[in-house]
Amino acid sequence: MTSSLPPDLAPPSDPLVPVPAPAPTPLSLIPEPLAKPASDSVGEGAAEQLSEKRAASYAAFLGDQRAEQGAEPNPENNLMVLAPSARGNERIEAFQFTGTAGDYFRVWIVNTFLVIATLGLWSPWAKIRKRRFFLRNTWVAGANFEFHASPWPILRGRLIAGAAFAIYWFSGQLNPAYAPWIALVIALAAPWLVVSSLRFNLANTSYRNLRFSFEGKLREAIIALWPIWMVAISTVLYPPVFNERGSLARNALSGLAYVIFIAFYPYLHGKMRLLVLNHSRYGHAPIACTTRLRTFYTIYGRGVLVAIALYIGAAIAAIALVAPLSALFASALASMNRALLVVLIVAGTLPFAMAGLTWYAFTQTRLINATFNLTTISTNIRVFSKITTGAMAKLYIVNTLAVIGTLGLAIPWAAVRTAKQRVETTALAVSGDFDDIIADAVPDTSATADAATEFFSLDIAL
Amino acid sequence: MNATSSSAETNGANGAESAAAAVPTPSGISATWFDGKTARRQLVRLQISSRTIAVVEVTNDVAGAEKVIAHVPRDLVRVSERIANTPYRLQFPDGALAISDDHCSIEASFQLSPRTHWLSRMERASWAVVIALIGLFGALYAAYEFAIPRVAAAVAERVPRAAEATLGETTFETLDGRMFTPTKLNAAQQSQIADEFQKLAKAAGLEGEVTLKFRAMQPNALAIPGGTIVVTDGLVKLFKDDTRMVSAVLAHELGHVHHRHSLKHLLEGSVSALIVGALAGDVSGVSAMVTAAPVILSTLKYTRESEREADQYAFELLRKVGRSPQDFADAMQRLELMELCFALQAKSTPGGADASTADEFDIDPDTEDRSRSDARKQRNATTQARRAACIEGLDQTIAGRETEITQLRKQSREGRTGYMHTHPVTGERIRAAESAGK
Ligand SMILES: [Zn+2]
Numbered sequence: 001m002t003s004s005l006p007p008d009l010a011p012p013s014d015p016l017v018p019v020p021a022p023a024p025t026p027l028s029l030i031p032e033p034l035a036k037p038a039s040d041s042v043g044e045g046a047a048e049q050l051s052e053k054r055a056a057s058y059a060a061f062l063g064d065q066r067a068e069q070g071a072e073p074n075p076e077n078n079l080m081v082l083a084p085s086a087r088g089n090e091r092i093e094a095f096q097f098t099g100t101a102g103d104y105f106r107v108w109i110v111n112t113f114l115v116i117a118t119l120g121l122w123s124p125w126a127k128i129r130k131r132r133f134f135l136r137n138t139w140v141a142g143a144n145f146e147f148h149a150s151p152w153p154i155l156r157g158r159l160i161a162g163a164a165f166a167i168y169w170f171s172g173q174l175n176p177a178y179a180p181w182i183a184l185v186i187a188l189a190a191p192w193l194v195v196s197s198l199r200f201n202l203a204n205t206s207y208r209n210l211r212f213s214f215e216g217k218l219r220e221a222i223i224a225l226w227p228i229w230m231v232a233i234s235t236v237l238y239p240p241v242f243n244e245r246g247s248l249a250r251n252a253l254s255g256l257a258y259v260i261f262i263a264f265y266p267y268l269h270g271k272m273r274l275l276v277l278n279h280s281r282y283g284h285a286p287i288a289c290t291t292r293l294r295t296f297y298t299i300y301g302r303g304v305l306v307a308i309a310l311y312i313g314a315a316i317a318a319i320a321l322v323a324p325l326s327a328l329f330a331s332a333l334a335s336m337n338r339a340l341l342v343v344l345i346v347a348g349t350l351p352f353a354m355a356g357l358t359w360y361a362f363t364q365t366r367l368i369n370a371t372f373n374l375t376t377i378s379t380n381i382r383v384f385s386k387i388t389t390g391a392m393a394k395l396y397i398v399n400t401l402a403v404i405g406t407l408g409l410a411i412p413w414a415a416v417r418t419a420k421q422r423v424e425t426t427a428l429a430v431s432g433d434f435d436d437i438i439a440d441a442v443p444d445t446s447a448t449a450d451a452a453t454e455f456f457s458l459d460i461a462l
Numbered sequence: 463m464n465a466t467s468s469s470a471e472t473n474g475a476n477g478a479e480s481a482a483a484a485v486p487t488p489s490g491i492s493a494t495w496f497d498g499k500t501a502r503r504q505l506v507r508l509q510i511s512s513r514t515i516a517v518v519e520v521t522n523d524v525a526g527a528e529k530v531i532a533h534v535p536r537d538l539v540r541v542s543e544r545i546a547n548t549p550y551r552l553q554f555p556d557g558a559l560a561i562s563d564d565h566c567s568i569e570a571s572f573q574l575s576p577r578t579h580w581l582s583r584m585e586r587a588s589w590a591v592v593i594a595l596i597g598l599f600g601a602l603y604a605a606y607e608f609a610i611p612r613v614a615a616a617v618a619e620r621v622p623r624a625a626e627a628t629l630g631e632t633t634f635e636t637l638d639g640r641m642f643t644p645t646k647l648n649a650a651q652q653s654q655i656a657d658e659f660q661k662l663a664k665a666a667g668l669e670g671e672v673t674l675k676f677r678a679m680q681p682n683a684l685a686i687p688g689g690t691i692v693v694t695d696g697l698v699k700l701f702k703d704d705t706r707m708v709s710a711v712l713a714h715e716l717g718h719v720h721h722r723h724s725l726k727h728l729l730e731g732s733v734s735a736l737i738v739g740a741l742a743g744d745v746s747g748v749s750a751m752v753t754a755a756p757v758i759l760s761t762l763k764y765t766r767e768s769e770r771e772a773d774q775y776a777f778e779l780l781r782k783v784g785r786s787p788q789d790f791a792d793a794m795q796r797l798e799l800m801e802l803c804f805a806l807q808a809k810s811t812p813g814g815a816d817a818s819t820a821d822e823f824d825i826d827p828d829t830e831d832r833s834r835s836d837a838r839k840q841r842n843a844t845t846q847a848r849r850a851a852c853i854e855g856l857d858q859t860i861a862g863r864e865t866e867i868t869q870l871r872k873q874s875r876e877g878r879t880g881y882m883h884t885h886p887v888t889g890e891r892i893r894a895a896e897s898a899g900k
Binding site for chain 1: 494496497498499500501502503545546547548549551557558559561581584585586590591593594595597598601602605625626628629632728732737740741742744745746747748749750751752755
């Protein structure tokens with residue numbers, strides 16, 4: 001979630017009403033920023049140059065969107081229809097990511113080395129520096145973002161959370177009977193951890209020298225997360241372990257935790273996104289998202305079909321890849337040639353790994369588009385997102401292969417590519433200007449809960 | 463897109479990095495101003511003198527009445543550290559902010575260049591990047607090769623054995639429900655081995671801390687966390703009740719208990735996962751394969767090392783009780799012979815690979831006419847029979863096929879691949895035992 005924060009914070013307009021799309025011609029939009037430069041206007045020649053450059057980038061942004069819209073109008077949620085149509089006096093401000101893989105490689109290698117050399121004590125400094133790299137390189141409407149956290153509280157938080165995690169992990173490993181109980185404790189704490197972590201991360205992020213803030217209360221987080229309590233409780237009551245000698249009823253109940261988790265997964269994922277997008281502010285301006293819960297179930301419902309199709313495809317590909325080698329496989333088994341076996345097993349699993357990444361890209365991009373395109377900041381800024389499954393799937397597959405092929409050296413390259421892809425598929429439609437957005441008090445935050453969410457992998461990725 | 467276009471737009475500074483910009487011009491350094499009270503963005507020029515900074519608004523007004531937005535002592539303005547080519551951030555005392563990517567002018571005006579933040583300097587210097595790169599790989603290698611196993615061993619030795627007890631019980635119960643069946647060894651066989659075991663445990667100084675259990679399974683012996691050692695019926699049958707060889711294997715298992723290998727592996731596995739996770743955590747959407755593979759590879763290495771360590775311990779212990787490491791070599795050789803017998807049987811049966819091995823890899827070569835489960839049952843039955851022939855009647859089964867065995871052994875040792883599930887049986891280990899026995 002490091003790199004993705006800025007574009008994730010955003011606003012909408014009248015979302016659920018499927019704007020019958022008066023479809024303003026794209027060209028009518030472009031002169032807008034030129035004609036009415038608002039507060040962002042610059043003096044003289046430089047300004048014109050700047051505006052031209054921007055206008056070109058808007059045109060490119062809109063052009064892509066129109067192509068997509070033409071190919072696949074989405075009547076159901078009107079998301080794609082809504083997205084590209086700037087209205088009235090709105091102008092489009094596209095997000096840009098200016099970081100390069102080369103720059104990030106330097107930041108990454110130096111800080112990662114320091115983390116290893118200091119046995120992890122450098123990690124708060126590394127975290128801040130890396131996040132600053134991504135936020136400072138994320139631009140929209142002529143300004144970039146910044147991360148403000150200071151390293152010492154993070155270090156303290158990480159030490160506390162790390163000790164808690166070590167105790168949790170050790171007792172769970174040494175006494176498997178405790179594991180479900182410990183998981184229950186973490187599940188019970190999760191809403192508080194999530195709220196504190198969001199508060200910390202948003203309050204420490206700024207744009208145009210105004211901080212974001214998260215105002216969600218524990219109550220809202222509990223409403224979003226209660227299903228994981230149910231999962232944890234059913235894990236304690238009916239351990240999800242299949243026992244060949246157990247009764248049918250007992251074994252059926254052992255699946256309860258999985259059933260609850262799967263049934264509520266869209267709810268959890270959707271509510272978590274809505275928790276962030278509906279309870280945050282940029283300065284004083286509220287952020288709001290009107291995506292309905294139903295949408296998440298629709299997305300995951302399709303996700304199931306897509307998963308089936310992908311895995312059938314992967315199975316066919318794996319067979320096609322491995323079948324010609326089956327004679328080789330038999331001889332590898334007979335002669336117990338382990339190296340050959342490893343190669344064959346990798347060849348057999350690769351298609352499944354690619355199917356998994358494609359599925360991840362599918363659900364992720366749908367969720368991003370479905371929420372951002374119905375998100376508004378204040379009353380005059382709407383968020384657009386036009387991220388596509390194909391591009392993300394390709395990106396993830398290439399990243400995976402590159403990271404494996406370079407023994408990890410491509411990690412910074414992959415991170416920058418991912419950030420660029422996510423940032424630059426996002427834009428704002430602004431009517432008027434930013435001048436009306438005023439600052440708000442910055443709340444006190446603690447880094448400990450944020451560190452805990454990292455250790456316990458409570459995924460609050462946006 | 464042009465990577466710098468956006469930041470260049472910010473303040474309209476063209477060629478900010480050029481030499482000409484090194485000295486602030488009278489008109490000042492172009493920057494963008496955010497007052498911290500609203501989200502308003504203003505283009506400004508910073509006029510920096512030796513004592514003060516004046517912030518002058520850039521207007522369209524041709525008349526040129528310059529409007530000074532702020533005028534503060536230079537010392538009160540905090541300049542952020544620089545990250546790559548992102549703009550400098552100048553934090554003003556009242557909470558206002560100026561950002562400027564005219565790096566040279568800012569550095570010159572604030573006399574930053576000589577003492578720029580050391581971290582920024584490292585990131586910009588190629589030598590530092592090269593050192594970090596070498597250092598990172600060196601540190602990771604050192605952690606993998608030395609630090610992780612040694613620290614894990616030191617920690618494992620200091621954790622009281624009782625801490626493993628519950629884990630041991632749970633593990634044993636799981637195995638009992640799935641892999642083990644009750645032993646069919648008679649009381650005489652059991653007590654003979656139990657006596658041997660007591661003798662070894664006493665010599666090892668582990669008396670009272672270890673327990674021996676008998677269960678029916680394929681030839682194997684297991685050291686379970688908490689100090690339980692399991693000997694299987696298969697092993698006793700394979701060794702034809704030869705106590706020397708059974709003792710040698712027990713000595714090896716006591717080595718695992720002595721060195722606390724189960725706890726050590728637990729620690730090694732989690733530390734490896736933590737390190738890999740920290741390194742790969744920077745990028746989302748990379749297949750889980752990426753993080754799983756290095757952890758699996760390092761685990762394999764640590765397991766191999768533990769076997770070697772337990773072997774060495776067994777050699778010592780056997781000598782202590784007046785036996786020879788040669789016993790261990792014999793035991794390993796017999797296990798290897800059994801493996802080779804399995805391979806031989808599989809090879810001489812049409813249908814190729816050994817059924818249970820094929821099932822592990824989920825490869826199903828003959829499902830044409832019969833239903834899948836029927837085929838599997840049939841194959842399992844054949845495999846069981848074949849295996850039994852290699853375990854209980856090893857000598858008869860391989861009688862007269864010495865040439866084939868020699869050939870197979872050569873193949874498998876070259877590939878260093880013949881292995882049982884928990885104990886790789888390699889020529890290397892046998893040779894080590896033989897040389898220790900001399
Ligand atoms: Zn062993």
